[in-house]
Structure formats: structure tokens, C-alpha cells
Amino acid sequence: MDEVLSQNEIDALLSAISSGEMDADELKKEEEEKKIRVYDFKRALRFSKDQIRSISRIHENYARMLTTFFATQLRSYVNISVTSVDQVPYEEFIRSIPKKTILNLYGMEPLDGNLIMEINPNIAYALLDRLLGGKGSTITKDGNLTEIEKTLFMQMFEKAEDALRDAWSSVVEIEPVLEEFEENPQFMQKIAPNETVVVVSLTTVIGETTGMINICIPHVILEPIIPKLSVHYWMQSNSNKDEQAYGKMQQNLKKTEVELKAILGATTISIHDFLNFQQGDIISLDQPIDAPLLLSIYDQPKFFAQPGKFKNKMSVQILEEIKGVNEDDE
Known part of the structure; x- marks a missing residue:
């Protein structure tokens, strides 16, 4: 600077x-x-600010989906939001997380490599406490998780795979699968120490407990989709979606039924005449025989038309559109 x-x-x-x-x-x-x-060179930046912003957008959507998922599963107040998105060497990421934590390793087919999700112990144990019927308070555990606790965690985050799939679907179709569950970061030697990774930090609130969920995305996962992380791609993608939505809306509108009325004419009579109507009486309308009829759509005049017969049914033929008439003029 x-x-x-x-x-x-x-x-x-x-x-x-x-x-x-x-x-x-x-x-x-x-x-x-x-x-x-x-x-x-140990901290080589491999992603542009534009690409980092795109990754941030993906995970803002993921944070909203994860909030809804956890709130439904835990029946508790949950709020998850993106705090930061940084690119750092993998070694630095491993050093920055606690020695005892919760690590989920996701396969991201058809992309290569694995995505690592680290759940801070504060959040992990609050989540576990809530799953077991507690208030969602943070508990202190000196030993390792029991097999039952591990199973509960794995079942929860396997169900959360749909949120990850949906969030990434705006860029690429993936099939995330929870492959490994680990408590010690030192056993996560899946990536070279100097490999550049993108770390998305999510501030997570469960009940009255606050902590972090960190998502580590190796370069090998993002490399095939880097062209799709540009603003141009997002704008083009949104444009295509708008065109598809417009086309679908247009097709639906074409199937909509509307009410048409052809006004043959009108007149005014007295109550006395109305009460004395008899068979054969003639009512004179104010519509000249050589003048066009008004064709209305929901009582709004839209066309001039002339009466006739088509296939043995009374019909009208549209002559021209009535211009400059709208609801405010009526």
C-alpha cells in the first residue's frame, strides 16, 4: 500500500x-x-478478488441454507453468516484451528480433492448437547467423542450435504459425500502444506453459544471451475435464468383464460314499461345497426368488432384495437 x-x-x-x-x-x-x-512465494495468491467474491456469494447462500437446516433439526435459534473469505497456505489453516476440534472431510464428485469443514468445539458441543435434549449449552470434554456421539455428528452432517449441493449448483453440479470424520487436525494430511487453500469462515450462533465453522477449499477443487467464478459468468448465468423465467412466464400467460364480452347495445326504460313487458314486445337499443360493437375484457373496452356467424355460432370479428383506453380513464 x-x-x-x-x-x-x-x-x-x-x-x-x-x-x-x-x-x-x-x-x-x-x-x-x-x-x-x-x-x-509461500503465500502465493492464486485467486483474484473477483473470484474470491464469487466464492463468498456461494457460501452466503450456503450459510442461509445451513441456518434453516440446523434450526429445523435442533428446534432452536440458529444464525450462520459469512465472516471472511481468505486464501492462505494449508499449513497456516491447520495451525489456526484448535488441536481438538471436529473435522468433516467431503468428497466433491466430479471435482477432484476434498473439502474440509472444521466445526469449532464451542459450536460442536452445543450442537451435540441440543441433539441429546439439552439447552444447547457448551460443554467441556477432555477425552475423545464416544462412538454414539460420532454417529450423531456424522448423521447430522450427512443430512446437510443437500445444502452444500444446492449452494454450489449455481456454478457446478456436485455430489458431496461425507468420507471421513476426524478430531485431530494433524491427521488431516490430505493437502501439501504449502498448497493454497480458500478458507471461508462462518460465524455461527446456536442458542446462546457463538463459535466458528471454517470451510477449507483446496485449489485442486476450484481449478476446473475458475472461469465460472468471474463476474461475467455470473451476469451471463443470471441473464440466461431471466430469459428462461421470462419464456416460462410467457407460456403460462398464453394458457390463461380471460372473459370476453361483446356489447350488442344498451337502453334505458321505466319501471312501468319493464313491469308491462309482454311476449312480442320490441326493445330498441342505442346501438346503430351499422356501427361496430365494443369487445370488452373484464369490462374494459379493448376492441371494435362486428357481429356475424361462424360454424353455426354467433361470433364477432375484430376490426381494430381501441387505443388510449385504460382503467384510469374509465
Whole structure:
């Protein structure tokens, strides 16, 4: 990041140039010279900011789905949101998580590699306590999980595979499968220590307990879909979805039935005449015989039409559309 000068430093610099203590041409020459920046190859950045934003969008959707899933399963208040998305060496990720934690290893067919989900002990034990009928409080466990507890965790996160599949479906169709369950991060030697991984951190609240769920995505998983993580792809994808939705809506509208009325004419009579109607009486309408009829849709005049007969049924033939008529004019 470029150094920002304070106002005093700017004033001192201008004073030095004005007094001749500093040559402006020399400053310009220094700026034109090639500057060297230190680059750490152990922390090589392999994803652009644009791609990181796309990964963040995927997991914001995943966080919402996971919130709904956990709230349904636990019958408790749950809130999960994306806190940060960073790219770091795998070794740094492993060092940053507790020595005793919950690790789920997901296969991501047809993509290569495995996705690692780390559930902080605070959240993991609160989730376990709630599953076993408790209030969802954090408990302290010195030993390893029992076989029953492991089975409960695995069943819960196997059911959560659908949320992961749906969240990633905007980019690629995957079939996540929970392959391994581990408590010690040191046994997770699936990725080279210096391999770049994307770590998505989710702040998780279960009841009154707060903790983190970290999702570690190796470069090998993301490599085949990197072109789909661009803004251009997302815009094009959304555009295609809009066109599909528009086409579907158009087809549904074409099947919608509407009520048409052809107004043959109208008149006004007295109650006395109405009460004395007899068979054979003629009622004179205000519609001239050579004038077109009004064709209305839900009582809104839309077309001029002329009466006739088609296939032995009374019919009307549309002559022209009535323009400039809307509900506000009625």
C-alpha cells in the first residue's frame, strides 16, 4: 500500500523544493525507476478478488441454507453468516484451528480433492448437547467423542450435504459425500502444506453459544471451475435464468383464460314499461345497426368488432384495437 503523507510532511516537501534543497527532477526520476516489491512465494495468491467474491456469494447462500437446516433439526435459534473469505497456505489453516476440534472431510464428485469443514468445539458441543435434549449449552470434554456421539455428528452432517449441493449448483453440479470424520487436525494430511487453500469462515450462533465453522477449499477443487467464478459468468448465468423465467412466464400467460364480452347495445326504460313487458314486445337499443360493437375484457373496452356467424355460432370479428383506453380513464 502506498504511504500517505500528512499535511506537515507535504508542507515540508514543498518548502524543500522551493528552497532548492530538493530537486523536483530527481524526484520524478526516482518515481520512474523500477521499484522492487518483496513477494512471498509461500503465500502465493492464486485467486483474484473477483473470484474470491464469487466464492463468498456461494457460501452466503450456503450459510442461509445451513441456518434453516440446523434450526429445523435442533428446534432452536440458529444464525450462520459469512465472516471472511481468505486464501492462505494449508499449513497456516491447520495451525489456526484448535488441536481438538471436529473435522468433516467431503468428497466433491466430479471435482477432484476434498473439502474440509472444521466445526469449532464451542459450536460442536452445543450442537451435540441440543441433539441429546439439552439447552444447547457448551460443554467441556477432555477425552475423545464416544462412538454414539460420532454417529450423531456424522448423521447430522450427512443430512446437510443437500445444502452444500444446492449452494454450489449455481456454478457446478456436485455430489458431496461425507468420507471421513476426524478430531485431530494433524491427521488431516490430505493437502501439501504449502498448497493454497480458500478458507471461508462462518460465524455461527446456536442458542446462546457463538463459535466458528471454517470451510477449507483446496485449489485442486476450484481449478476446473475458475472461469465460472468471474463476474461475467455470473451476469451471463443470471441473464440466461431471466430469459428462461421470462419464456416460462410467457407460456403460462398464453394458457390463461380471460372473459370476453361483446356489447350488442344498451337502453334505458321505466319501471312501468319493464313491469308491462309482454311476449312480442320490441326493445330498441342505442346501438346503430351499422356501427361496430365494443369487445370488452373484464369490462374494459379493448376492441371494435362486428357481429356475424361462424360454424353455426354467433361470433364477432375484430376490426381494430381501441387505443388510449385504460382503467384510469374509465
